Amino acid sequence: MKPIAFPMQNIVVAKDQPPYLALPAYVDNQETISCWRLTLWERLRLLFRGCVWVRQLNFGRPLQAIELNTLSPWSQEYAIENFDPGRIVGHDRAYLQHEKQHEVDREEQRARMRDA
Numbered sequence: 001m002k003p004i005a006f007p008m009q010n011i012v013v014a015k016d017q018p019p020y021l022a023l024p025a026y027v028d029n030q031e032t033i034s035c036w037r038l039t040l041w042e043r044l045r046l047l048f049r050g051c052v053w054v055r056q057l058n059f060g061r062p063l064q065a066i067e068l069n070t071l072s073p074w075s076q077e078y079a080i081e082n083f084d085p086g087r088i089v090g091h092d093r094a095y096l097q098h099e100k101q102h103e104v105d106r107e108e109q110r111a112r113m114r115d116a
Contacts, residue, residue, distance in 0.1 A: 001036045001037065001038050001039070001042055002021070002036065002037055003021060003022070003023045003024055003025075003034050003035065003036050003037075004024065004035050004036065004037045005024040005035075006024060006026075006035045006072075008026050008033075008074055009024040009025055009026050010025075010026055010027060011024075011025055011026075011027050012024050012025070013025050013027075013032075033073055035072070052068055054066065054068060
């Protein structure tokens with residue numbers, strides 16, 4: 001799994017700070033959101049095993065809330081599933097552009113594999 005850039009990000013955490021991975025993220029005073037791309041192998045494991053392990057380092061401090069989801073928090077679908085009226089109409093255009101770009105990336109990858 002690797003963190004990936006997305007349209008709503010407003011910061012890159014740990015940019016140019018080896019050994020850490022740069023983390024494209026959306027950060028405000030309540031939350032930090034990042035998007036992660038699974039490898040093909042990880043997708044297959046998820047499909048057949050149906051579970052995700054989460055390791056959260058807390059360094060002896062109280063555990064903070066965390067949410068894992070397959071939906072973008074800016075999507076209409078997420079807002080409806082989580083009954084978040086404030087997000088039902090917001091940010092849908094950026095989310096759809098993000099999803100469209102992922103589809104273009106997948107098509108380009110398939111074309112490269114066919115040509116190889």
